[in-house]
Amino acid sequence: MNDLPDCVKRLQKVIQFRTVSKSLRFETGENHGLDCLELPETMRKMHSYIKSEFPSVFSSEKTNVELINDGSFLIHVKVANNFQQSIDQQQNQLPFLLVAHMDVVPTKDDEWKHPPFDGVIEDGFLYGRGSLDDKSAVMAILEALSSLMIDESLACTRDFYIALTHDEEVKGSFGAQQVAPRLAEILDGKELEFILDEGLIVLEDFRPGFPPAAMVGICEKGHLDMKLTVKTHGGHSSIPPSETAVTKLCDALSKLNAYKFPVYLYNTPMHQTLLALSPHFPAVQRSMIKSINTTDYVLKKIISRDPITSTLMQTTKVTTLISGGTAANVIPSECWAVVNCRLHPNDTSDSVMEMTRSVVGPDVTVDVVDKCDPPKCSSTDTPAYSSLVNAIKATFANCDPQPIVAPGLLTGQTDSRHFKHLAQNIYRFNPFWLKRADIERIHGHDERIAISNYEQQIEFFKLFLRDAAFSQSFP
Template sequence: MSEWQLLQRRVDVAAPPSQGRMKRTKGRVRSTALVALLLLSLPLAFLAALLIRTYTFEPAAGRQPPTRGAALAANFTPADRKQMLGALQGAVRIPTVSRSPTDFNVSALQQFGRYLPKVFPTVFSSSFVHHEIIANYSHLFTIFGSNSTLAPYILTAHLDVVPAIKEEWEVPPFSAEVRDGYLYGRGTLDDKLSAMGILQGLELLLKRGYKPRRSFYIGFGHDEEIGGNNGARNIASVLKSRGVEIAFLLDEGSSIFDGIIPGLGKQVAMIATSEKSSATIGLSVTALSGHASIPPKETSIGILAAAVSKLERNPMPRMFGQGPERGLFEHLTPQLPFPMNVVMANLWLFAPLVSRMMEKKPSTNSLVRTTTAVTEFHAGIKSNVIASSAKATVNFRLHPAHKLEELLQQIRQIISDERVKIKVLKSSPPIPMSSYEDDAFGYQVIKETIGNIFPEVIVTPGLCTASTDTRHYQNLTSELYRFVPMILKEEDIFRLHGVNERISVRNYEDVVRFYFRFIQNSDCQCSTRL
């Protein structure tokens, strides 16, 4: 066999394996292309799923309540409006200040009790209304309806206010001065507008001959700002002792927010279905005292100041999405523009992103986590004496998912100094979330009435970031709601317990309209559960 033939044979023999390798190579190429296609299609499919959920998303209890025509329209005459404003001004001028359980203005509370019959004579003379004083300074009104088969409800508010430093205000805090369409004064937002609005609405209804069908109660506590342990607690105890069963409660605690929710151009009426609990924590340090000319390396004040600084620089962990605030943003989803609607419809994925965005503003940061506020610091007796002790008070408002035991452990870890003694001075237990489903009578009546008076406003459930008197009524009903239809912009948030507290005259008229309509809407014999 020639060399050429041998070479040809070798080529022929080698040919089949080469073809096999080519086939295997082609197979691997096809497999790689298929994997790449799958990898590329997965994000697209994921994005499609997000978009489908966004544009088909419907929050729970999203049905609009039925709109009924009111028996009496909330149209007020100039004389009505003048009387309404004058009544609120008179209430604001009475300085019902509460500083502590042992320091509150008794004479002002007594004066307020004498003031109410003067401005609401029809309420106090009506055969449908029974009024009584509870715990010396609080007020309980029983309004008798004609249909005893309808479960009653209760409207609550409080009469006391926090102190105000006159020098810090543009106008005297108890002058009730009207300036540029706003009524200034302590209590115009928290919470005399609610108390006066409720009675004003009832006064106008009774003057127009309205006869309530559903019985209801009005309870005004006198010490909410210092815990409500005498006012609201005793009102609730009296009702409980009489065997009263309540369908729902409506108190202060939330409002209509204007420009506060990021990415939303509309006003939002948030009905708070729960509230934050609170814990007041005392921090104390004891160290050697002495002459200021021979100071130690660290003083009691320095040690405590460092601990307080650590707490302020290390906020509590974000817990957004683990409480009733989730319902708030789910309800807002259909109103938000792209891509915010995609984010809010898919909080299971984007909750961390949303919480980081919200924590940038104090008004929304409080929805994200347990907040930390250093409220008191006491130390020192003289400028040239080193203080032997220092004390501070820190107020925490707990997110509903945050337990007190967890909070205390985190405080110890953050401070990380055994010289700082930590003590729970006061705490309140968490409040269960009330229903906002389509068959929740109280929630739906509130929602309907908001729609009657503020038709352009979005209504959502939400979380009250402060504490209210509602916790004292838990033995009467599980349906506890917090809402007053005052309109708050970002700047107004800081007027609550701050300086230059005010409400627009027009907004107060709408507050009265709200209660005027609410009492009528509550008279319905609805199919929703009671």
């Protein structure tokens, strides 16, 4: 254990802080902004630890650090005083934002090979909740930034920001949603050039016969929680009517389950993914992708055969909550269910609500419980995206085979959505090198990261930040 790199020891330590976030249904209590955590004191301890380990970030004149709502850090890395650049360059170079989160999802400890908050290392892997999602990103960013800031040959050439949040896993109400208005206040009308948050990964076994694929999220799905309610006359179960609230609700849910939302391919993130990957497809498929304006229908049929890729082309829906009666011999007068939708970028919460109402019929009331429309898709024709691609290629240059880099759609959601009004372009990527079987470890049991991959993650952020915000220092 003593021969472990210090960076790995530090990640191992922060995994041991049980910073599990929880959904809140009540007003905040004595812990205020940390009430979204099961154990608020563990987040305070993690704060103290990272501040002590990275003084060049948290205790430097080169940065300004604010603790927002007791739990999230907003770090402003300032342009170096001695960096010489023209006034025109200063005005044209907008700041950017990196985002990562310090909270983690709950665990069922008895399902784990190793205790999820012990940070056990075995066979070259570091096990623990947060090793992938998302403490490794928090630490990799801090490791990379610290390394760049203590290098006297380098100077920061532009202002940029880092948001380390504390309740991403429960929608960010206490973290990112509080950081965003503060950042907007600091920017004072300026935009960010771009935002980089967690998201897609490098998938080793992307497709048979393909090299690994490094997917950069240029968009993420939105969400819509709808409550479907049916009200009828109740009564005693000994005299049942032909239809009840239960049967009507079940009928509505069955209709909705059978309904297929529109499928989109042309001029979507999936289209861009196919274009980037097309050189590795057989000739017939390459030709179809090239002529997608006429082969759109056929390609949709082919891609929809895979339930995973199918979700990338349409809005999905699934019933997650249902409630009805109060006793075995009482016919309920009201039943309800909640349906969770993940919104394709071509859909909106309003359009999905309208489609749902038309499918379930007038006897069912459809209300919004919670919603967040998808952000607009980001451009791949930007310096920031080029920097991302270059950093990915350089990080994995010694891998055989080297990964293809392609834009894609993230089916989940990130904290970046709370900052979408501040930037034209948001990218979602973490340089995890995983196999398909490893993906279920994220939010599942036995979450782990290869030590070599964590070192690559640090190198990725160092390369990216070096290119985006640092240059040779001038005396």
